[in-house]
Amino acid sequence: MIDRRQSHDLAVVILAAGKGTRMNSHKAKVLHPICGKPMILFPVAAARELGAEKIVIVVGHQADEVKDTVGRSGILYALQREQLGTGHAVLQAKEALSDFQGTVMILCGDVPLLKPSTLKAFWDSHRQGGTILTILTAVPPDPGGYGRIVKDEQGGLRKIVEEKDADKEEKRIEEINTGIYCVEAGFLFEALGSIKSDNAQDEYYLTDIVAAAVEKNLPVGTYRLDDHREAMGINTPAQLKEAEGIMSDRRHDLY
Numbered sequence: 001m002i003d004r005r006q007s008h009d010l011a012v013v014i015l016a017a018g019k020g021t022r023m024n025s026h027k028a029k030v031l032h033p034i035c036g037k038p039m040i041l042f043p044v045a046a047a048r049e050l051g052a053e054k055i056v057i058v059v060g061h062q063a064d065e066v067k068d069t070v071g072r073s074g075i076l077y078a079l080q081r082e083q084l085g086t087g088h089a090v091l092q093a094k095e096a097l098s099d100f101q102g103t104v105m106i107l108c109g110d111v112p113l114l115k116p117s118t119l120k121a122f123w124d125s126h127r128q129g130g131t132i133l134t135i136l137t138a139v140p141p142d143p144g145g146y147g148r149i150v151k152d153e154q155g156g157l158r159k160i161v162e163e164k165d166a167d168k169e170e171k172r173i174e175e176i177n178t179g180i181y182c183v184e185a186g187f188l189f190e191a192l193g194s195i196k197s198d199n200a201q202d203e204y205y206l207t208d209i210v211a212a213a214v215e216k217n218l219p220v221g222t223y224r225l226d227d228h229r230e231a232m233g234i235n236t237p238a239q240l241k242e243a244e245g246i247m248s249d250r251r252h253d254l255y
Contacts, residue, residue, distance in 0.1 A: 009102030016109030017060025030109035042112035085203025146176035178231035
C-alpha cells in the first residue's frame, strides 16, 4: 500500500472524452473491459491509491455512461463538448480545480496498465526535481505515431513534437511522450490559456505547455518508464486484447 502522508497536494485529471472510432464499437473507448473491468476504472483506482485530494474526469462522448460506470463518490466531472485536442480537454478541468494550488497529474482513461507504484515514483521524481512540469516518457520498440521528446545537447528537455509535425531527424528520436504529466496547477492553466491550434491537426496540444515553460526558462524534466508497456494506449481491438494479456499475466504473478 502506498504511503498517503504526503498526498495532500496532488490532484489527478483523467482524460476520458474520446469516441475511440478505431475500436469498431458504439461503446465509448474507455468503457471497453480489460479482465472484466471497464478500462477507465484502472486510472481511477490508481488516483485513489495515490490519495489524490481531487480526481477530475473529463468526459465527452457517452458522458452519462462514463459517469454511471465510475460513480460520483469522490469524483468530479468536467465536460468537453467538442473534441478540440488534449490541451482543450485539460482546460475543461480548470473550474473544478480553481481552488487547488498543488501538483496536477494528468492521466488518460485509455492507458490502463500504469501501476500505482510507477505513478508514485513519477510524482516523487517531479517533487524532488523541483520542476514546474515533468513528462512521463518511454522507449518502445517502435516509436512511430508518438510525439517525440526533443532534448538539447546537455540532455535538457526542449520540446515535444507530434509525429505529424516532426521532420525526418525528429522522427528518428526513440524516446516518446506517453501523454502523462505532472504539472504545477498555477502554471498549467496559465499556459493552457495561451496555446494555439496552428498545427497539422488543428487542435490544442497539451504538449505545447512544454514550449511555454522552456520559453520562460522554467524548470522542466522527464521521467522514463522502465517498462514501456505500462504506458500502452488502447486504440484498437488488437491493443485491447494485448493489454488484457499483460494485465492477466500481472495478476498471475501475484499468486
